[in-house]
Amino acid sequence: MFHINVADIGNVKVNTSQNGGFSSDQIADMATDKIVFVADNAPPAIQEQARLFADRVRNLLRGYVDLAKREERATIIQVIEQTGNKELANIIRRL
Amino acid sequence: MAITQAMCTSFKKELLEGVHNFKNSGGDTFKLALYAEGGGGKSSTTATLGAATTAYTTTGEVANSGSYTAAGGSLTRVDPSSSGTTGFTDFADISFTTATITAMGALIHNSSDSNKAVAVLDFTSNKTSTAGTFTVTFPAADASNAIIRIA
Numbered sequence: 001m002f003h004i005n006v007a008d009i010g011n012v013k014v015n016t017s018q019n020g021g022f023s024s025d026q027i028a029d030m031a032t033d034k035i036v037f038v039a040d041n042a043p044p045a046i047q048e049q050a051r052l053f054a055d056r057v058r059n060l061l062r063g064y065v066d067l068a069k070r071e072e073r074a075t076i077i078q079v080i081e082q083t084g085n086k087e088l089a090n091i092i093r094r095l
Numbered sequence: 096m097a098i099t100q101a102m103c104t105s106f107k108k109e110l111l112e113g114v115h116n117f118k119n120s121g122g123d124t125f126k127l128a129l130y131a132e133g134g135g136g137k138s139s140t141t142a143t144l145g146a147a148t149t150a151y152t153t154t155g156e157v158a159n160s161g162s163y164t165a166a167g168g169s170l171t172r173v174d175p176s177s178s179g180t181t182g183f184t185d186f187a188d189i190s191f192t193t194a195t196i197t198a199m200g201a202l203i204h205n206s207s208d209s210n211k212a213v214a215v216l217d218f219t220s221n222k223t224s225t226a227g228t229f230t231v232t233f234p235a236a237d238a239s240n241a242i243i244r245i246a
Contacts, residue, residue, distance in 0.1 A: 009102045009214045010234035010242045012201075017227030021192070030188075030232060037235050 024069065028062035098132060098200035099145035100217035102243070110245075115205055115213070117184040117243075119174040123207035127189055127231060128167030129157045129198035132221070144202055144215040151202060151210035161194030163229070166206065173236060183241035190230040197223040201231065203242075214243065 013033070015026055022030075035057055038050035073092055080089040109115055116122040128151055130142035142155025151166060159165060171187035186203075199221050203213040222229070234240040 007102050007107055008244050008246070009100065009216070010240045010244070011100075012216050012218075012234065012242070013232040014198075014218050014222040015228075015230045015232065016196075016222050016224035018223075018225045019227060021228050022230075030230070033232070034235075037240075039239065 024062050024065040027065045028058050031061050031065075032058040097145070098130060098142055098215060098217050100200075100215055101146035101148075102214050103148050103212040104146050105149040105211065106213045109211060114208060114211065117172055117175050119172045122172050123205050125170045125172065125186070125213065126151075126167045126204055126206045126210075127170055127186075127216075128165075128202045128204065129163065129191075129196060129229075130155045130200050130202065131157050131197055132199040142200065144200060146215070148202065148212045148215055150212050151204040151206075157196050157198050160196055161192055161226075163191040163194050163196060166204075166210065167201070169206070170203070176236065178238040181238035181244055181246040183236065183238060183244040185236035185241050185243075186233050188230060188232045190228050191224075192228050193226060194229050195225050195227075196229045197221050198229070 015022065015030060017023070017026065032054050036050055036054040038047050042050070073095060077089045077092050080092065106115070117125075130144060132141055132155070140154045140156075142152075144152075144155075153165065156165065156167075157163065162168070168189050168191060170189055173185040173187065175182060175184040177183070198218065200218050201216040203216070204210045205213060216231075233242050236242075238244065238246070
């Protein structure tokens with residue numbers, strides 16, 4: 001006879017942004033949560049190590065997210081300028 | 096008048112009937128619909144969702160906004176897996192962009208099969224995006240945290 005002990009669902013996280021997309025900090029936090037996970041019942045020393053590692057990962061990711069945004073904008077600005085829309089290009093440059 | 100996180104009872108029965116297929120290749124289409132409490136849904140309706148929910152409902156669903164449309168967005172399936180004695184499945188995170196949404200919870204449902212209910216998710220508080228992005232991030236796909244687990 002089969003007996004299933006537990007059928008359960010996990011907890012999701014919700015992230016939202018206002019008047020635009022996510023900030024670099026939000027994206028870095030979301031990515032860090034995917035990369036580093038430590039169980040609540042892990043020994044305190046391991047939890048502390050994991051938190052320190054997560055902080056380093058978060059800072060690294062934040063920098064590269066910022067870089068990716070800048071580079072993407074630079075490419076977009078070039079494309080727009082080549083079509084003669086210098087005013088629109090300047091608006092994007094100031095973002 | 097509430098949204099209570101639960102694996103829907105009808106879903107448990109339907110699993111035994113082979114109704115749902117979560118495989119990445121050739122599986123059913125599952126959607127995630129967003130719901131409001133306190134009259135924030137369409138026509139000021141309030142969602143009542145929980146273990147007894149059997150199918151997608153428009154009552155209390157948030158209004159269309161940005162990339163969010165009625166019945167919600169399609170989820171990207173991840174092949175079911177197992178670890179130890181636990182079987183589990185996962186979905187990729189889902190985002191609704193350029194959207195003004197206030198939601199208190201969500202319903203995962205099978206749009207390939209009469210929108211049968213799978214699970215109710217409780218966000219525990221209202222989450223709001225204003226002309227922005229509303230992202231639902233699924234938990235780690237492991238035996239302790241995955242979105243749908245059978246131990």
